[in-house]
Amino acid sequence: MHHFQQSEKPAWGGKVADLLGTRLPVILGPMRLITLGKMAAAVSNAGGFGQIAASGLEADNLRQELKIARELTNRPVGVNIPVYRPNAFEAIEIAIEMGVKTITTSAGNPAKIMDLARSGGLTVIHKVSSVKLAQKAQDAGVDAVIAMGYEAGGHVGRENITTFCLIPQIADAVSIPVIAAGGIADARGVVAAMALGASGVEMGTRFVACKECPVPSFFKDGVQAAQCDGTLLLGKEAMPIRVLANSLAMAVSGMQKGDGAASKGEGQAAVDQAMTQHGDAAYVMQGGNKDSAVMPCGQIAGLVSGEPAAAQIIAQIEEQVAVVCRALGSFFNCA
């Protein structure tokens, strides 16, 4: 159990908050070259779990961002490590060396890193997109899974399963805690995820348009202007990624559909190769503009408006959760 200052409101914490050492089981979705020390600290200071995305950071940059976070908060801050990237082991060693208690892993088999993580006493939470991958992660010994649906921003599973279907099936199939990701941006989403069997949530798209988020303003504007059909899935066969539908995404998507000279198969192969090799180069944090940048974004963007501080987003969710629960209690006559 973790103890918090008296002035803080009691929370709906539960087992995920206990695992993370936070007041609330609300996780900042790691975002490559976006969720760095400052943003992670802002979310942790608000009672959530901030994390630094290790993807795309050299060893010294990762150390530096962890130092920045440490200077801004004494609350837990995590590191997200895509397991398939060549620097995964080095990033875990840095997390251990810098006193991190919890890492989240994604994109790869967590079994590869468990020995190293455990040698440093790390809690490991792995991101999955199917029941089978959740069971595999549990067998590898992870402490919890983040179940991420197809509506999420960024890389999604190849299985195309929505959060609504994924959460209850994974919750039934594993005994470790399940954290829901994909399509959650307000208290309704949080309560729904908990009703489906999750005991925590992770949000990415909502936090892209928050005050502390260091993305170019055209990206924040794009997320706020997007409707629920404002995203596209690219790189469907290799590593699918959901992005804002700008000119670049639409051109690539056209290739996917096999428009032009290439046959469908050739078009798909070309897209997959382009996304894998050049996706990082065109990524929004490497430059570009609203038409030319790859901007990962989820379908819930249609619900995102304004640019509140991270703490306001979390405070509003906390306040509204009570309202939603009261309304449900009265609707179902079980208050």
Ligand SMILES: Cc1cc2nc3c(=O)[nH]c(=O)nc-3n(C[C@H](O)[C@H](O)[C@H](O)COP(=O)(O)O)c2cc1C
């Ligand atoms: C711009 C952006 C970059 C992302 N980069 C990563 C990443 O580096 N590693 C990762 O595990 N997930 C990444 N994600 C996924 C988020 O961590 C989170 O799971 C997802 O955004 C949740 O779905 P939502 O967008 O509907 O809230 C990214 C998402 C976005 C929007």
